[in-house]
Amino acid sequence: MIALPPAPATRLTVAPMMDWTDRHCRVFHRLLAPNARLYTEMVHAQAVIHGDRERLLGFDPVEHPVALQLGGSDPAHLAQATRIGADWGYDEVNLNVGCPSDRVQAGRFGACLMKEPSLVADCVATMAAAASVPVTVKCRLGVDEMEDYGVFRRFIDTVASAGCGLFVVHARKAWLQGLSPKENREIPPLRYDWVHQLKRERPDLRVLINGGLATVEDAVAQLATLDGVMIGRAAYHEPYRLHLMDRAMFAPEQAPRPRAELLRALRPYVEDCRGRGIAVKHLTRHLLGLFHGQPGGRAYRQVLSEGAPRADAGWDLLERALAVTERREDAA
Incomplete structure:
Protein backbone atom coordinates (compact mmCIF):
# COMPACT_ATOMS: atom_id res chain seq x y z
CA MET A 1 0.00 0.00 0.00
CA ALA A 251 -10.22 29.69 6.04
CA PRO A 252 -11.82 32.05 3.50
CA GLU A 253 -14.29 33.26 6.11
CA GLN A 254 -11.45 34.67 8.23
CA ALA A 255 -9.84 38.02 7.51
CA PRO A 256 -6.07 37.91 6.88
CA ARG A 257 -3.91 38.86 9.83
CA PRO A 258 -2.05 42.19 9.54
CA ARG A 259 1.60 41.98 8.54
CA ALA A 260 2.83 43.56 11.79
CA GLU A 261 0.81 41.07 13.87
CA LEU A 262 2.30 38.15 11.98
CA LEU A 263 5.82 39.46 12.44
CA ARG A 264 5.36 40.08 16.15
CA ALA A 265 4.19 36.48 16.51
CA LEU A 266 7.75 35.53 15.55
CA ARG A 267 9.22 37.31 18.58
CA PRO A 268 9.48 34.26 20.90
CA TYR A 269 11.37 32.37 18.20
CA VAL A 270 13.71 35.29 17.51
CA GLU A 271 14.48 35.71 21.21
CA ASP A 272 15.00 31.99 21.67
CA CYS A 273 17.47 31.98 18.77
CA ARG A 274 19.32 34.96 20.21
CA GLY A 275 19.51 33.16 23.54
CA ARG A 276 21.19 30.25 21.76
CA GLY A 277 23.73 32.54 20.14
CA ILE A 278 22.17 32.63 16.65
CA ALA A 279 22.73 36.01 15.01
CA VAL A 280 19.55 37.82 14.05
CA LYS A 281 20.82 38.32 10.49
CA HIS A 282 20.17 34.62 9.84
CA LEU A 283 16.48 35.25 10.49
CA THR A 284 15.91 38.74 9.10
CA ARG A 285 17.10 37.83 5.59
CA HIS A 286 13.88 35.83 5.22
CA LEU A 287 11.68 38.70 6.40
CA LEU A 288 12.69 41.42 3.96
CA GLY A 289 9.75 41.00 1.59
CA LEU A 290 6.96 41.05 4.19
CA PHE A 291 6.02 44.66 3.44
CA HIS A 292 6.61 44.45 -0.31
CA GLY A 293 4.56 47.10 -2.08
CA GLN A 294 3.36 48.66 1.17
CA PRO A 295 3.93 52.17 2.55
CA GLY A 296 7.28 52.11 4.32
CA GLY A 297 8.28 48.80 2.75
CA ARG A 298 11.55 50.10 1.39
CA ALA A 299 12.48 51.78 4.68
CA TYR A 300 11.56 48.56 6.55
CA ARG A 301 14.00 46.59 4.38
CA GLN A 302 16.68 49.24 4.85
CA VAL A 303 16.39 49.16 8.64
CA LEU A 304 16.71 45.37 8.70
CA SER A 305 19.52 45.22 6.12
CA GLU A 306 21.63 47.84 7.85
CA GLY A 307 20.98 46.71 11.42
CA ALA A 308 21.03 42.91 11.17
CA PRO A 309 24.82 42.53 10.75
CA ARG A 310 25.43 44.17 14.14
CA ALA A 311 26.48 41.63 16.75
CA ASP A 312 24.08 43.10 19.34
CA ALA A 313 21.04 43.13 17.02
CA GLY A 314 17.94 41.60 18.57
CA TRP A 315 14.18 41.94 18.61
CA ASP A 316 14.43 45.69 19.05
CA LEU A 317 15.72 45.89 15.47
CA LEU A 318 12.51 44.36 14.16
CA GLU A 319 10.43 46.75 16.26
CA ARG A 320 12.33 49.67 14.74
CA ALA A 321 11.62 48.32 11.27
CA LEU A 322 7.93 47.93 12.12
CA ALA A 323 7.80 51.44 13.52
CA VAL A 324 8.88 52.80 10.14
CA THR A 325 6.02 51.06 8.36
CA GLU A 326 3.50 52.17 10.97
CA ARG A 327 4.57 55.80 10.63
CA ARG A 328 4.25 55.59 6.85
CA GLU A 329 0.80 53.99 7.15
CA ASP A 330 -0.34 56.80 9.48
CA ALA A 331 0.99 59.42 7.06
CA ALA A 332 -0.79 57.77 4.15
Whole structure:
Protein backbone atom coordinates (compact mmCIF):
# COMPACT_ATOMS: atom_id res chain seq x y z
CA MET A 1 0.00 0.00 0.00
CA ILE A 2 1.34 3.42 -1.01
CA ALA A 3 1.71 5.85 1.89
CA LEU A 4 0.39 9.34 1.17
CA PRO A 5 0.14 12.54 3.18
CA PRO A 6 -3.42 13.48 4.22
CA ALA A 7 -5.12 15.19 1.25
CA PRO A 8 -5.64 18.63 2.88
CA ALA A 9 -1.94 18.76 3.76
CA THR A 10 -1.00 18.88 0.09
CA ARG A 11 -3.34 21.64 -1.08
CA LEU A 12 -0.72 24.30 -0.42
CA THR A 13 3.00 23.54 -0.29
CA VAL A 14 6.10 25.74 -0.22
CA ALA A 15 8.84 24.68 -2.61
CA PRO A 16 12.30 23.53 -1.53
CA MET A 17 14.64 26.40 -2.44
CA MET A 18 18.40 26.15 -2.07
CA ASP A 19 19.91 28.70 0.33
CA TRP A 20 16.44 29.97 1.23
CA THR A 21 14.12 27.44 2.89
CA ASP A 22 16.28 26.77 5.93
CA ARG A 23 14.76 26.14 9.36
CA HIS A 24 14.39 29.87 10.16
CA CYS A 25 12.58 30.50 6.89
CA ARG A 26 10.26 27.55 7.50
CA VAL A 27 9.31 28.73 10.99
CA PHE A 28 8.37 32.10 9.50
CA HIS A 29 6.40 30.44 6.69
CA ARG A 30 4.57 28.31 9.24
CA LEU A 31 3.32 31.48 10.96
CA LEU A 32 2.14 32.82 7.62
CA ALA A 33 0.59 29.57 6.43
CA PRO A 34 -0.53 27.33 9.30
CA ASN A 35 -1.93 24.72 6.90
CA ALA A 36 0.84 24.51 4.30
CA ARG A 37 3.26 21.64 3.89
CA LEU A 38 6.85 22.91 4.09
CA TYR A 39 9.93 21.48 2.38
CA THR A 40 13.59 21.62 3.28
CA GLU A 41 16.29 22.70 0.90
CA MET A 42 17.50 19.78 -1.18
CA VAL A 43 20.04 17.70 0.76
CA HIS A 44 22.13 15.07 -0.98
CA ALA A 45 21.71 11.57 0.40
CA GLN A 46 25.44 11.26 1.03
CA ALA A 47 25.40 14.45 3.11
CA VAL A 48 22.58 13.04 5.23
CA ILE A 49 24.52 9.82 5.78
CA HIS A 50 27.93 11.35 6.48
CA GLY A 51 27.35 15.02 7.34
CA ASP A 52 26.37 17.09 10.38
CA ARG A 53 22.80 15.92 10.83
CA GLU A 54 21.80 18.55 13.34
CA ARG A 55 22.83 21.26 10.90
CA LEU A 56 21.33 19.55 7.86
CA LEU A 57 18.21 17.95 9.31
CA GLY A 58 17.36 19.82 12.50
CA PHE A 59 14.00 21.56 12.55
CA ASP A 60 11.59 23.16 14.99
CA PRO A 61 8.49 21.14 15.97
CA VAL A 62 6.22 23.97 14.81
CA GLU A 63 7.25 23.23 11.23
CA HIS A 64 5.11 20.08 10.97
CA PRO A 65 4.04 18.95 8.46
CA VAL A 66 7.49 19.23 6.95
CA ALA A 67 9.11 17.20 4.18
CA LEU A 68 12.77 16.39 3.58
CA GLN A 69 13.86 16.72 -0.03
CA LEU A 70 16.70 14.44 -1.05
CA GLY A 71 19.02 14.50 -4.03
CA GLY A 72 20.83 11.46 -5.34
CA SER A 73 20.58 8.51 -7.69
CA ASP A 74 21.99 5.60 -5.71
CA PRO A 75 19.04 3.56 -4.42
CA ALA A 76 20.92 2.20 -1.40
CA HIS A 77 22.13 5.64 -0.32
CA LEU A 78 18.69 7.16 -0.81
CA ALA A 79 17.10 4.38 1.21
CA GLN A 80 19.53 4.95 4.08
CA ALA A 81 18.96 8.72 3.95
CA THR A 82 15.18 8.18 3.90
CA ARG A 83 15.40 6.00 7.00
CA ILE A 84 17.48 8.66 8.75
CA GLY A 85 15.02 11.40 7.74
CA ALA A 86 12.10 9.39 9.06
CA ASP A 87 13.94 8.80 12.33
CA TRP A 88 14.46 12.57 12.63
CA GLY A 89 10.69 13.01 12.40
CA TYR A 90 10.07 14.23 8.85
CA ASP A 91 6.53 13.69 7.59
CA GLU A 92 7.53 12.96 3.99
CA VAL A 93 10.65 12.35 1.92
CA ASN A 94 10.71 13.87 -1.56
CA LEU A 95 13.11 12.90 -4.34
CA ASN A 96 14.41 15.76 -6.50
CA VAL A 97 14.06 14.96 -10.20
CA GLY A 98 13.80 18.57 -11.30
CA CYS A 99 16.92 20.61 -10.54
CA PRO A 100 18.86 21.36 -13.77
CA SER A 101 22.06 22.91 -12.37
CA ASP A 102 25.43 21.82 -13.76
CA ARG A 103 26.61 20.75 -10.30
CA VAL A 104 23.58 18.54 -9.83
CA GLN A 105 23.92 17.02 -13.29
CA ALA A 106 27.57 16.24 -12.60
CA GLY A 107 26.41 14.17 -9.64
CA ARG A 108 23.84 12.36 -11.82
CA PHE A 109 20.78 13.53 -9.98
CA GLY A 110 18.08 16.15 -10.34
CA ALA A 111 16.41 16.81 -13.71
CA CYS A 112 18.78 14.61 -15.73
CA LEU A 113 17.06 11.62 -14.07
CA MET A 114 14.00 12.33 -16.22
CA LYS A 115 15.95 10.40 -18.87
CA GLU A 116 16.23 7.36 -16.59
CA PRO A 117 12.73 6.47 -15.36
CA SER A 118 13.73 2.92 -14.41
CA LEU A 119 16.49 4.21 -12.15
CA VAL A 120 14.10 6.68 -10.53
CA ALA A 121 11.66 3.83 -9.99
CA ASP A 122 14.39 1.74 -8.33
CA CYS A 123 15.24 4.68 -6.08
CA VAL A 124 11.61 5.20 -5.08
CA ALA A 125 11.05 1.50 -4.40
CA THR A 126 14.04 1.23 -2.06
CA MET A 127 13.17 4.52 -0.34
CA ALA A 128 9.56 3.42 0.23
CA ALA A 129 10.75 0.10 1.64
CA ALA A 130 13.14 1.82 4.03
CA ALA A 131 10.58 3.78 6.07
CA SER A 132 6.84 4.17 6.53
CA VAL A 133 6.71 7.88 5.64
CA PRO A 134 5.36 8.85 2.21
CA VAL A 135 7.96 8.97 -0.57
CA THR A 136 7.11 11.52 -3.24
CA VAL A 137 8.77 12.92 -6.39
CA LYS A 138 9.22 16.45 -7.70
CA CYS A 139 9.91 16.46 -11.43
CA ARG A 140 9.71 18.42 -14.67
CA LEU A 141 7.73 17.71 -17.84
CA GLY A 142 10.94 16.52 -19.45
CA VAL A 143 14.41 17.67 -20.43
CA ASP A 144 16.11 18.88 -23.59
CA GLU A 145 14.34 17.63 -26.73
CA MET A 146 11.69 15.71 -24.79
CA GLU A 147 8.52 17.32 -26.15
CA ASP A 148 6.15 14.34 -26.06
CA TYR A 149 3.37 14.15 -23.47
CA GLY A 150 3.36 10.36 -23.85
CA VAL A 151 7.01 10.19 -22.77
CA PHE A 152 6.22 12.30 -19.72
CA ARG A 153 3.27 10.11 -18.78
CA ARG A 154 5.32 6.94 -19.18
CA PHE A 155 7.90 8.42 -16.79
CA ILE A 156 5.12 9.05 -14.25
CA ASP A 157 3.64 5.58 -14.74
CA THR A 158 7.01 3.89 -14.32
CA VAL A 159 7.76 5.73 -11.08
CA ALA A 160 4.20 5.34 -9.75
CA SER A 161 4.41 1.59 -10.25
CA ALA A 162 7.38 1.57 -7.85
CA GLY A 163 5.35 3.07 -5.01
CA CYS A 164 5.08 6.80 -5.57
CA GLY A 165 1.53 8.11 -5.29
CA LEU A 166 2.24 11.85 -5.23
CA PHE A 167 4.02 13.91 -7.87
CA VAL A 168 4.86 17.61 -7.72
CA VAL A 169 5.21 18.65 -11.34
CA HIS A 170 7.08 21.81 -12.30
CA ALA A 171 5.07 22.52 -15.46
CA ARG A 172 8.10 23.27 -17.65
CA LYS A 173 10.75 21.09 -19.18
CA ALA A 174 14.40 21.86 -18.43
CA TRP A 175 17.35 22.41 -20.74
CA LEU A 176 20.36 20.64 -19.27
CA GLN A 177 22.81 22.70 -21.32
CA GLY A 178 22.74 26.36 -22.28
CA LEU A 179 20.39 27.71 -19.62
CA SER A 180 21.13 28.65 -16.02
CA PRO A 181 18.84 27.38 -13.23
CA LYS A 182 17.23 30.84 -13.17
CA GLU A 183 16.65 30.77 -16.94
CA ASN A 184 15.23 27.25 -16.62
CA ARG A 185 12.59 28.70 -14.30
CA GLU A 186 11.61 31.36 -16.83
CA ILE A 187 12.40 30.51 -20.46
CA PRO A 188 10.90 27.05 -21.14
CA PRO A 189 7.16 27.64 -21.62
CA LEU A 190 4.68 26.60 -18.97
CA ARG A 191 2.45 23.68 -19.99
CA TYR A 192 -0.23 23.51 -17.33
CA ASP A 193 -2.34 21.48 -19.78
CA TRP A 194 0.04 18.51 -19.47
CA VAL A 195 -0.33 18.47 -15.69
CA HIS A 196 -4.12 18.67 -15.89
CA GLN A 197 -4.21 15.93 -18.53
CA LEU A 198 -2.09 13.71 -16.28
CA LYS A 199 -4.58 14.13 -13.44
CA ARG A 200 -7.51 13.34 -15.73
CA GLU A 201 -5.83 10.21 -17.03
CA ARG A 202 -4.38 9.10 -13.69
CA PRO A 203 -7.03 10.18 -11.14
CA ASP A 204 -5.68 7.82 -8.47
CA LEU A 205 -2.41 9.76 -8.31
CA ARG A 206 -2.02 12.87 -6.16
CA VAL A 207 -0.84 15.57 -8.59
CA LEU A 208 0.46 18.97 -7.48
CA ILE A 209 1.47 21.76 -9.84
CA ASN A 210 4.44 24.13 -9.54
CA GLY A 211 5.67 27.00 -11.68
CA GLY A 212 4.48 30.52 -12.39
CA LEU A 213 1.72 30.61 -9.78
CA ALA A 214 2.21 34.11 -8.41
CA THR A 215 -1.28 35.25 -7.38
CA VAL A 216 -3.86 33.94 -4.95
CA GLU A 217 -6.37 33.64 -7.77
CA ASP A 218 -3.98 31.61 -9.95
CA ALA A 219 -3.22 29.22 -7.12
CA VAL A 220 -6.81 28.70 -6.00
CA ALA A 221 -7.98 28.12 -9.57
CA GLN A 222 -5.65 25.10 -9.90
CA LEU A 223 -7.46 23.35 -7.06
CA ALA A 224 -10.57 22.91 -9.16
CA THR A 225 -8.92 19.92 -10.87
CA LEU A 226 -5.58 19.26 -9.16
CA ASP A 227 -4.71 18.07 -5.66
CA GLY A 228 -2.52 20.99 -4.71
CA VAL A 229 -0.13 23.76 -5.64
CA MET A 230 3.50 24.38 -4.78
CA ILE A 231 4.57 28.00 -4.44
CA GLY A 232 8.23 28.95 -4.72
CA ARG A 233 9.80 32.35 -5.18
CA ALA A 234 6.51 34.22 -4.94
CA ALA A 235 6.20 32.93 -1.36
CA TYR A 236 9.75 33.97 -0.55
CA HIS A 237 9.96 37.40 -2.16
CA GLU A 238 6.43 38.41 -1.14
CA PRO A 239 5.69 36.24 1.90
CA TYR A 240 2.41 37.93 2.77
CA ARG A 241 1.04 36.42 -0.43
CA LEU A 242 1.61 33.00 1.12
CA HIS A 243 -0.56 34.05 4.07
CA LEU A 244 -3.30 35.19 1.69
CA MET A 245 -3.17 31.87 -0.15
CA ASP A 246 -3.46 29.93 3.10
CA ARG A 247 -6.49 31.98 4.13
CA ALA A 248 -8.14 31.62 0.72
CA MET A 249 -7.69 27.84 0.64
CA PHE A 250 -8.35 26.89 4.25
CA ALA A 251 -10.22 29.69 6.04
CA PRO A 252 -11.82 32.05 3.50
CA GLU A 253 -14.29 33.26 6.11
CA GLN A 254 -11.45 34.67 8.23
CA ALA A 255 -9.84 38.02 7.51
CA PRO A 256 -6.07 37.91 6.88
CA ARG A 257 -3.91 38.86 9.83
CA PRO A 258 -2.05 42.19 9.54
CA ARG A 259 1.60 41.98 8.54
CA ALA A 260 2.83 43.56 11.79
CA GLU A 261 0.81 41.07 13.87
CA LEU A 262 2.30 38.15 11.98
CA LEU A 263 5.82 39.46 12.44
CA ARG A 264 5.36 40.08 16.15
CA ALA A 265 4.19 36.48 16.51
CA LEU A 266 7.75 35.53 15.55
CA ARG A 267 9.22 37.31 18.58
CA PRO A 268 9.48 34.26 20.90
CA TYR A 269 11.37 32.37 18.20
CA VAL A 270 13.71 35.29 17.51
CA GLU A 271 14.48 35.71 21.21
CA ASP A 272 15.00 31.99 21.67
CA CYS A 273 17.47 31.98 18.77
CA ARG A 274 19.32 34.96 20.21
CA GLY A 275 19.51 33.16 23.54
CA ARG A 276 21.19 30.25 21.76
CA GLY A 277 23.73 32.54 20.14
CA ILE A 278 22.17 32.63 16.65
CA ALA A 279 22.73 36.01 15.01
CA VAL A 280 19.55 37.82 14.05
CA LYS A 281 20.82 38.32 10.49
CA HIS A 282 20.17 34.62 9.84
CA LEU A 283 16.48 35.25 10.49
CA THR A 284 15.91 38.74 9.10
CA ARG A 285 17.10 37.83 5.59
CA HIS A 286 13.88 35.83 5.22
CA LEU A 287 11.68 38.70 6.40
CA LEU A 288 12.69 41.42 3.96
CA GLY A 289 9.75 41.00 1.59
CA LEU A 290 6.96 41.05 4.19
CA PHE A 291 6.02 44.66 3.44
CA HIS A 292 6.61 44.45 -0.31
CA GLY A 293 4.56 47.10 -2.08
CA GLN A 294 3.36 48.66 1.17
CA PRO A 295 3.93 52.17 2.55
CA GLY A 296 7.28 52.11 4.32
CA GLY A 297 8.28 48.80 2.75
CA ARG A 298 11.55 50.10 1.39
CA ALA A 299 12.48 51.78 4.68
CA TYR A 300 11.56 48.56 6.55
CA ARG A 301 14.00 46.59 4.38
CA GLN A 302 16.68 49.24 4.85
CA VAL A 303 16.39 49.16 8.64
CA LEU A 304 16.71 45.37 8.70
CA SER A 305 19.52 45.22 6.12
CA GLU A 306 21.63 47.84 7.85
CA GLY A 307 20.98 46.71 11.42
CA ALA A 308 21.03 42.91 11.17
CA PRO A 309 24.82 42.53 10.75
CA ARG A 310 25.43 44.17 14.14
CA ALA A 311 26.48 41.63 16.75
CA ASP A 312 24.08 43.10 19.34
CA ALA A 313 21.04 43.13 17.02
CA GLY A 314 17.94 41.60 18.57
CA TRP A 315 14.18 41.94 18.61
CA ASP A 316 14.43 45.69 19.05
CA LEU A 317 15.72 45.89 15.47
CA LEU A 318 12.51 44.36 14.16
CA GLU A 319 10.43 46.75 16.26
CA ARG A 320 12.33 49.67 14.74
CA ALA A 321 11.62 48.32 11.27
CA LEU A 322 7.93 47.93 12.12
CA ALA A 323 7.80 51.44 13.52
CA VAL A 324 8.88 52.80 10.14
CA THR A 325 6.02 51.06 8.36
CA GLU A 326 3.50 52.17 10.97
CA ARG A 327 4.57 55.80 10.63
CA ARG A 328 4.25 55.59 6.85
CA GLU A 329 0.80 53.99 7.15
CA ASP A 330 -0.34 56.80 9.48
CA ALA A 331 0.99 59.42 7.06
CA ALA A 332 -0.79 57.77 4.15
